[in-house]
Amino acid sequence: MKTKFINSPENLTAELLEGYTLAYKDQVALGGENIVVRANPKSEDKVAIVTLGGSGHEPALSGFVGDGMLDCSVVGDVFAAPGAQRLFQALQLMKREAGILLVVLNHSGDVMSANMACQLAERAGIKVKQLLTHDDISAGIDAPINDRRGLAGCVPLYKILGAAADEGKSLDELLEIGQRYTANVATLAVAMRSCTHPQNNAIISDLPDGIMEIGMGQHGEGGGGRKALVSADETAAEMVDLLCQQLKPKAGQKAMLVINGVGATTQMELNIVFRKAYKELESRGLQVVSSRIAEILTVQEQAGFQMIIALLDDDHIDYLNNKAANAPYWTTIGK
Amino acid sequence: MEQLSITDFKRLLDHALTQIKVRENEFSQLDAVIGDGDHGTAIVTAFSAAVKSAEKGTEFKAMLNDMGFAIMLETSGSTSTLLGAFFLGMSDGASGTELDASGVKAMFASGLANVQKQTQAKPGDKTMMDALVPAVEAMQADQSQNIKELMQAGADAAKKGAEATVAMKANFGRARNYGERSIGYADSGATSWSCMFAAFADAL
Numbered sequence: 001m002k003t004k005f006i007n008s009p010e011n012l013t014a015e016l017l018e019g020y021t022l023a024y025k026d027q028v029a030l031g032g033e034n035i036v037v038r039a040n041p042k043s044e045d046k047v048a049i050v051t052l053g054g055s056g057h058e059p060a061l062s063g064f065v066g067d068g069m070l071d072c073s074v075v076g077d078v079f080a081a082p083g084a085q086r087l088f089q090a091l092q093l094m095k096r097e098a099g100i101l102l103v104v105l106n107h108s109g110d111v112m113s114a115n116m117a118c119q120l121a122e123r124a125g126i127k128v129k130q131l132l133t134h135d136d137i138s139a140g141i142d143a144p145i146n147d148r149r150g151l152a153g154c155v156p157l158y159k160i161l162g163a164a165a166d167e168g169k170s171l172d173e174l175l176e177i178g179q180r181y182t183a184n185v186a187t188l189a190v191a192m193r194s195c196t197h198p199q200n201n202a203i204i205s206d207l208p209d210g211i212m213e214i215g216m217g218q219h220g221e222g223g224g225g226r227k228a229l230v231s232a233d234e235t236a237a238e239m240v241d242l243l244c245q246q247l248k249p250k251a252g253q254k255a256m257l258v259i260n261g262v263g264a265t266t267q268m269e270l271n272i273v274f275r276k277a278y279k280e281l282e283s284r285g286l287q288v289v290s291s292r293i294a295e296i297l298t299v300q301e302q303a304g305f306q307m308i309i310a311l312l313d314d315d316h317i318d319y320l321n322n323k324a325a326n327a328p329y330w331t332t333i334g335k
Numbered sequence: 336m337e338q339l340s341i342t343d344f345k346r347l348l349d350h351a352l353t354q355i356k357v358r359e360n361e362f363s364q365l366d367a368v369i370g371d372g373d374h375g376t377a378i379v380t381a382f383s384a385a386v387k388s389a390e391k392g393t394e395f396k397a398m399l400n401d402m403g404f405a406i407m408l409e410t411s412g413s414t415s416t417l418l419g420a421f422f423l424g425m426s427d428g429a430s431g432t433e434l435d436a437s438g439v440k441a442m443f444a445s446g447l448a449n450v451q452k453q454t455q456a457k458p459g460d461k462t463m464m465d466a467l468v469p470a471v472e473a474m475q476a477d478q479s480q481n482i483k484e485l486m487q488a489g490a491d492a493a494k495k496g497a498e499a500t501v502a503m504k505a506n507f508g509r510a511r512n513y514g515e516r517s518i519g520y521a522d523s524g525a526t527s528w529s530c531m532f533a534a535f536a537d538a539l
Contacts, residue, residue, distance in 0.1 A: 085408045112416050115453055116407040119423060123400065 002201075003301075009199040013055040013077050020062060024328040027066045034075040034082060035090045036062040042071065047165045047174055048094040049158065051103040052087055052110055054079045056198060059329035060297035064155060066327025068334075069162035078199055081109030084116035091121045091128055099127035099171035101161060101178070105150025106134040129171055131178045133157060135187040135308065137246045138215030151187040152260040152297035152306045156290075159330060160316055163323035177315065184311040185256075186246040188239050190214045191304035192229055193264060198300060212304075214239065232269065236276035236307070243309045244284060251285025254317060256310040261295040264303040270294075277307060290320045296329065336482045336539055339434045341398070343539065345389055350538035351531045352386045355379055358530055365523035369505055369513040374523040377414035382531075384409045385422060395434065395442070399426035414524070417450055417463060424449025436480045443489070447471040454507075458496065461503040461517060463524030469496040470532045486536040490529075497521055497529035 006012055013034060021028050021036065031037035042048075048071040053061045056078040064070050074090045076082035094100050100121075104114045114130055121128045134145050135153030157178060164177050192212040196203050207213055207226070212235070214225045249255065259274045261267070270293045278288055290312065297306070312320070324334030336343075355362075356379055363375030388405035392398025403423035406415050428445025429438065447467060456462040458469065473492035477485050498521065505517035 081411075083411045088408065108413070109411075112413055113411065116411075116416050116419060119420060119453075120404060120407055123404075123423070 003196060004198050006198060012198060013075060016055060016058065017062065017075060020058075020328070027326065027328050028062070031072065031093055032086075032089055034086055035093065036065050036073045036075065037093070038065055038067065038071055040067070042067070042166065044096045045098055046168060047098045047171050048072065048096060048100045049103065049161045049165055049174075050074065050090060050094055050100055051105075051154065051158065052076070052082050052090075052113060053105055053107075054081060054109075056300060057297050059295070060152070060155065063296070063329030064158045064327045066325065066330075068166060068323060068325030068332070069158045069327045069330060071162075076109075076113075078197065081107065081113045084113050084120065087113050087117035088120050088124075091117055091126050092124070095126045097127070099129065101165070101171060101174050102128055102130045103154060103157065103161070103178070104130050104132050105154055106132055106136075106146070107149060110150075127171065129175055131157075131161075131175060131182065133182050133185075135182070135185045136215075137186050137188055137242060141242070141245045151189060151308070152258070153182075153185040153187045153308045153310065155260075155296045155330070156256060156258060156292075156308070156310065156320060157181050157185075159325055159332065160319040162325060163319035164315075166323065177319075180313060181310060181316055184247065185308065186243045186310075187306050187308045188214065188243055189262070189304060189306045190235060190239065191262070191299075191302050193301075193303035195263065195300035195302040214242075232272045233276045236273045237280055239307045240277050240280040240309070243307065247309060247311055249284060249286055249311055253286055253311050254289045254314075255281055255286045256290040256308070256312055256316075256320065257281060257288050258292045258294075258296070258308040260297055260306040260308060261293075262302045262304050262306060263295070263298040264301045265305055267293070270305060273305060273307070277309075281309070289317050294329075337435060337480055339439055339482050339539075341392060341395065341432050344395070345392070347535050347538040348386050348389055351534035352379075352382050354530055354534040354537075355382055355527060358527070362523045362527045362530075365521055365526055368520045369517045370523065373412075374414060374527065377410070377412050378418070378527045381406045381410045381415045381418045385418070394432055395429040396426050396431075399423070399429060399442075402426075416453055417524075420449045420453045421446045421467075434482075436482055436485055439482055439485060440474055443471050443474055456507045459503065460507040461500045461505040461522045461525070462507050463522070463528045465496045465500045465503070465522060466493040466525040466528040466532065467496075469493060470528075483536065483539040486532070486539055490532040490536040493525075493529040493532040497525040500525045 052074040054076040062073040133150040134148035136149040139147040322335040359375035366374035385402040406419035425446035429442040470489040470493035474489040477488040500522040
């Protein structure tokens with residue numbers, strides 16, 4: 001049974017990127033097949049921020065290409081890494097003296113594509129360094145970094161890095177700023193209805209009615225805890241508790257709270273979840289200084305959300321809140 | 336044999352591809368025990384890209400570099416990452432059109448060093464490193480000036496290393512999740528890399 005407004009499944013990624021770049025042509029453009037760049041590239045004396053990942057997660061990741069955020073995103077097929085060849089092509093396109101910071105979400109295909117492309121780039125005289133994101137905590141509290149996937153916690157990082165790069169920070173300085181963020185961000189996903197793969201209609205990790213799963217992955221893959229669906233407040237409280245076990249915040253610290261809807265959960269529900277999560281953080285003595293409720297990284301028509309909490313340093317807060325950004329799916333007016 | 340020419344090296348690569356193709360299904364079946372069952376296809380595809388690129392090679396450094404690029408640009412997956420890294424590393428440690436025994440040793444040592452930059456797997460983790468590390472170490476320890484003997488020492492050590500993976504529990508990557516179930520089967524990567532080293536020695 002057809003459940004999606006698509007044409008030929010094999011043209012899906014090309015068509016969605018074409019539509020996207022036509023709609024926002026003042027901000028983004030296609031720099032090559034499955035490569036999204038800014039319509040107005042920034043000065044080449046600044047470090048380029050590049051990322052990669054599969055399609056099917058719109059608006060991520062290409063929605064955050066634009067002034068003050070990403071310079072380029074390299075897109076794979078649905079839920080699939082783009083491969084070394086396309087990434088190497090993008091790195092050649094972004095080549096500059098100041099260098100390139102490549103933000104890689106920890107998924108094996110993306111990591112391999114990045115490792116291969118960076119080896120080739122190094123030999124082609126392209127200055128590039130990788131920053132791995134691994135914000136998922138569903139593998140367990142204090143699980144080894146290799147076991148932790150990169151979820152939507154990468155999106156605020158794009159904002160931080162984009163602003164810092166605009167300010168003229170060097171590649172090494174950007175890496176340090178980014179590593180301080182990735183060490184102090186944690187994300188947990190919950191799903192209550194699964195999704196279908198848009199190319200083959202396969203149901204991914206089917207969830208029975210009335211059941212939710214905490215720890216659901218970004219491709220709908222199961223993560224662990226299935227249980228009876230509870231209220232928004234109970235769900236939010238449990239997730240904040242787990243995230244704080246990982247982050248180990250101290251009273252007085254400044255935090256970012258983002259609720260990311262993954263596709264089929266209403267803005268109404270997201271607001272209700274945010275309310276409780278915010279209060280939970282406040283009750284721990286944390287000050288929520290940066291926040292957002294939005295669909296930033298989706299998983300098709302999965303119902304659920306990702307809760308992202310980060311403990312921020314003052315420079316992170318300044319880059320997130322005070323510097324302007326104008327990407328199609330993230331705007332900050334700035335101060 | 337005291338000198339390895341470009342022509343010798345191409346012969347050795349061709350023979351390795353032939354031998355890998357003969358055992359392609361065996362590698363995939365071993366991989367299916369604790370992985371996704373595509374290792375045979377993956378190594379044949381990656382090695383084919385390298386051999387095709389090598390056809391036009393006239394000098395070690397450029398030829399090995401192009402082989403690494405060909406693998407990484409034309410194929411994907413962990414097998415390609417590691418095999419591509421091996422040839423790129425070999426390129427760093429080789430130059431000219433003929434290598435003596437110490438040149439061959441340096442080339443293989445440099446290949447291993449670059450693979451070690453790409454993976455944290457160590458001997459004992461039940462991966463291709465269980466064949467590659469002892470093979471290169473045995474070559475370094477061998478005092479012979481005869482390149483065939485050198486390659487044979489590498490091949491023997493790789494075979495022993497691959498056989499030892501049967502008793503091992505997978506300790507790396509996704510395969511680790513299989514725990515005890517991984518015991519009793521050789522690692523597919525260690526087996527294919529051992530096959531490659533055996534063919535290198537046979538071809539000379």
